Amino acid sequence: MMTRRQAMVRALFGMGAVGLRSLATGIPAAFLLNPRGALAAGTCVAPAKAQYFVLSTSGNGDPLNAGAPGTYADSRIVHSPDVDMAGTSFSLGGKTVTGAKPWSLLPQSVLDRTSFWHLMTNTPIHPKEPEVLRLMGAASGHEMLPSLLAKVTAPCLNTIQPQPLSVGGQGPSEALSYSGATMPIIPPIALKDTLTAPNGPLTNLQAVRDSTMNAIYALYKSSATPAQKAFIDDTVNTQREVRSLNQSLLNALSSITDNQVASQITATVALLQMNVAPVISLHIPFGGDNHSDANLANETAQTIAGVSAIGSLMAQLQTAGLQDKVTFMTLNVFGRTLMTNGGATAANGRTHNQNHQVSVTIGKPYKAGVIGGVAPVAGDYGATGINSSNGASSASGDIAAADSLGAYAKTLIAGVGGDPSVITTGKVVTGALT
Numbered sequence: 441m442m443t444r445r446q447a448m449v450r451a452l453f454g455m456g457a458v459g460l461r462s463l464a465t466g467i468p469a470a471f472l473l474n475p476r477g478a479l480a481a482g483t484c485v486a487p488a489k490a491q492y493f494v495l496s497t498s499g500n501g502d503p504l505n506a507g508a509p510g511t512y513a514d515s516r517i518v519h520s521p522d523v524d525m526a527g528t529s530f531s532l533g534g535k536t537v538t539g540a541k542p543w544s545l546l547p548q549s550v551l552d553r554t555s556f557w558h559l560m561t562n563t564p565i566h567p568k569e570p571e572v573l574r575l576m577g578a579a580s581g582h583e584m585l586p587s588l589l590a591k592v593t594a595p596c597l598n599t600i601q602p603q604p605l606s607v608g609g610q611g612p613s614e615a616l617s618y619s620g621a622t623m624p625i626i627p628p629i630a631l632k633d634t635l636t637a638p639n640g641p642l643t644n645l646q647a648v649r650d651s652t653m654n655a656i657y658a659l660y661k662s663s664a665t666p667a668q669k670a671f672i673d674d675t676v677n678t679q680r681e682v683r684s685l686n687q688s689l690l691n692a693l694s695s696i697t698d699n700q701v702a703s704q705i706t707a708t709v710a711l712l713q714m715n716v717a718p719v720i721s722l723h724i725p726f727g728g729d730n731h732s733d734a735n736l737a738n739e740t741a742q743t744i745a746g747v748s749a750i751g752s753l754m755a756q757l758q759t760a761g762l763q764d765k766v767t768f769m770t771l772n773v774f775g776r777t778l779m780t781n782g783g784a785t786a787a788n789g790r791t792h793n794q795n796h797q798v799s800v801t802i803g804k805p806y807k808a809g810v811i812g813g814v815a816p817v818a819g820d821y822g823a824t825g826i827n828s829s830n831g832a833s834s835a836s837g838d839i840a841a842a843d844s845l846g847a848y849a850k851t852l853i854a855g856v857g858g859d860p861s862v863i864t865t866g867k868v869v870t871g872a873l874t
Contacts, residue, residue: 550750566729578849588697588863725742
């Protein structure tokens with residue numbers, strides 16, 4: 441029987457460690473699996489638009505929506521009274537908006553790519569998180585949004601595996617699926633223990649590279665086409681690159697001490713550098729299931745920490761030279777009520793809000809700004825309709841609030857060159873694309 445470590449290596453690198461050979465050489469796994477046929481007609485739709493995605497998702501229904509720009513125009517909406525959460529003006533896409541102070545503290549270079557989407561998930565039920573990721577039945581093949589994005593970008597990025605990978609799932613409801621199969625959750629500590637052990641896969645990259653290249657060069661001599669030879673010459677890692685990659689990854693992963701957000705970010709950036717998967721999922725808390733939250737103290741603390749974590753992720757991506765190749769996005773099961781909490785004021789807690797959830801995107805293909813907005817609904821507040829041409833909030837917009845989740849998904853897919861028709865609801869918000 442396989443050991444736990446062997447099972448983890450297989451989950452990360454596939455049967456026969458083809459992914460490890462891909463990491464060591466820089467040659468796509470698809471080529472290594474089928475070197476004679478790998479350069480047949482490819483499936484990469486838009487190479488110049490391809491992005492990795494880092495998804496933060498939560499089944500808790502966090503109050504991320506409560507501090508977002510677009511919720512400060514109506515004085516009846518309850519915000520945290522903490523001075524560190526005060527409504528603060530900052531610039532998004534050349535326009536001045538007001539949001540909770542932590543958002544204003546992100547570097548302007550990050551804010552210049554940040555958009556806030558006011559959406560309706562149409563569920564107040566925690567276990568419906570997988571259904572929200574499946575866009576409440578609007579996705580082709582009942583696929584999850586991260587998997588739809590992965591299917592568009594993986595062929596362009598030549599990732600080791602086409603499936604998304606979760607390092608932060610907080611249980612089965614936050615696990616990802618791909619083509620009907622549930623993907624394993626690999627927490628940061630497990631990733632560290634698997635990859636940095638004395639006899640772990642990263643300690644042998646040089647030997648793996650040498651043996652793989654010997655086999656490739658043997659193919660060169662016998663039957664490789666000029667196109668295949670040129671492809672190998674253009675993509676293969678040098679020995680110096682492998683040594684540098686090996687040490688930098690070992691150093692980063694060795695610093696992990698727990699499964700908290702900072703460690704999830706470290707693991708995520710390392711996996712992106714290893715080109716393991718096109719989509720990595722983590723869990724950044726923004727207040728959690730805060731029915732009882734005196735003075736919204738927990739919401740305050742986690743919002744401050746959550747925005748700071750996003751800033752840390754963006755800084756680490758820039759250090760790794762990935763700032764133009766990675767889009768950060770969020771999608772949670774639902775948001776929280778903005779005015780009431782089961783009849784009481786929201787000042788000491790918030791309940792589930794099926795009519796309003798805010799998703800954040802930060803990435804090169806998407807314009808900075810605020811998409812949609814809020815209006816009174818069912819005794820509280822919910823998402824409004826959206827004008828697809830400019831993303832403005834509109835009661836008579838051509839995207840109804842009930843279709844805003846589908847519009848979010850379609851726009852993300854269109855931004856990386858995919859076919860938005862795989863989503864049956866909503867429209868592409870063309871005003872949200874660069």
